Amino acid sequence: MPLKKKKVGSYPNAMIIASLTAALFLIGFCGLLVMQSKKLISIIKQNIEVRVMLDKGLDSNQVTKVYKGIVARPFVLSIDGKPQVTFFSKDEAAKEFIADTKEDFSTLLGDNPLHDSYRVRLQEDYFEDTKLKQIKAELEKNDGVFEVVYQENLADQINKNLTKIYLILATFAVIMLVIIILLMNNTIRLALYSQRFLIRSMQLVGATNGFIQRPFLKNGAVQGLISGLIAAGLIVALQQLALHQIEGLHLLQEYDKLSFLLAGVIILGALIGIASTFQALARYLRMALDDLY
Template identity: 65%
Template sequence: MASKKKVGAYPSGMILFSLTSALFLIGFCGMLVLQSKKLVRYIRENNEVRVFLDKDLDADKLEKLHAEVIKKPYVLYNGTTPQVTFVSKDVAAKEFMADTKENFTNFLNENPLRDSYRIKLQEDYFEESRLQDVKADLESVNGVFEVIYQENIVDEINKNITKIYIIMSVFAVIMLVIIIVLMNNTIRLALYSQRLLIRSMQLVGATNGFIQLPFLRRGMTQGLLSGLIAASLLFILLQVALRNIDGLATLQEPEKIAYLLGAVIILGIIIGLISTFQAVHRYLRLSLDDLY
């Protein structure tokens, strides 16, 4: 004996698979954006400006110079600690010899290098024009001989970062459009077996809202389930990546990751609801001839 059809009861396996796959891809793109933003911030905040000092500064002058430098508005702070590192000329000489594998003391009677400060700047100052202002400001400080930084590379990095963000944003928008179209078609096909039941309910006087309600509930449930599965898969993927990729843990922002996973779940509910509404609404407007 054939089972009795119930309104809103239609095959959902393909819908769950399609929506889960789509939400996973969107969530993966979002996760890449979060990681890349953190990486960009890390690169910017670890870009150092080197401040070379006048020779033969005594301890008092060095202390006053340090106190003046750490008060600058562009100096990066880690909590209450200014990211300003003093490098003596002796340490600088050891670093130079380690990098070049050459010992200049063999042909020079003195160390030509200078004491210096290595200063990490706030992310907002990672621009060529602002770095030039920082350079001019520091060079005006009494006791500073010269300020250097990696010129020209800053704007090039910023341009590449902007290009990457634009490409990823366009890709995410295209993916979202494709997902909505795909889900509309998938749900429309799944509802095909219910078209006559929908028409029968219309003929007995059921309102459109009454007919749509069970379908919308099912669509929201499917969206919620797909979102939960996709969020779980993303979380598992992230944990695997953290265990196998060195240094990835430093780029994590747990709060933003939680917001992203929550957004994936909410997006699943919204897509399931909207796609189901559009598909059911289409069948509600079909003429009798079009139903066949």
């Protein structure tokens, strides 16, 4: 029975593709978490309100003047051309206070001491403690404004926690990338072991290193692309499953950024496949004949 000829650059692919797919999926999943956590924080920031308390006894013209002075500011969030500034009467504020505290102060005081107010949602760029203090000082200079209140230190706490989340995910992604490279190098090196004599035979007949490497690098690129495509498909499948299981998750989706993430996973797979194959192959190209045994 004739022996089956070995084809240059051919070796078992399943183990390499499986290992690289798993690693690329974890990296892509980290990227997806970063994207959605950033979107979530953006939504939280845009829904936190600054309360502009009005002086008591203002007539409708004075109240309107205060409103116009607020909406003209650059820090006010606008959605579809509509400034996100809402009037909140003192009666509405009293109902909210009673609902939150379960205490009816009107039975004790006999009067409503609260103020009419405007609740202002801010642009995300202004969500910093220093900028919030400037906004407070700026608005309190307006006639008819009694006081401006907001949750102090909340912005810094959210920003610090967000930085920690990004740092943890980035560290995990870097660790995974290092593990991928080490794992792929060892896996491909073992796979190339079966072709070490074929590589040496090509060197003996005068084949250049570039000629020998070409089919192997091509195969590595194909393996990386296949792994990247499978990993991208798993990420999309996981995302779609989560969308059907978690209510409101659709608000965090940014499909343009997701497409860049998936493309990045596929390209990263191809690059890792080529780089790992090149590095593992270089070892056999430099190896002495005695070491092949």
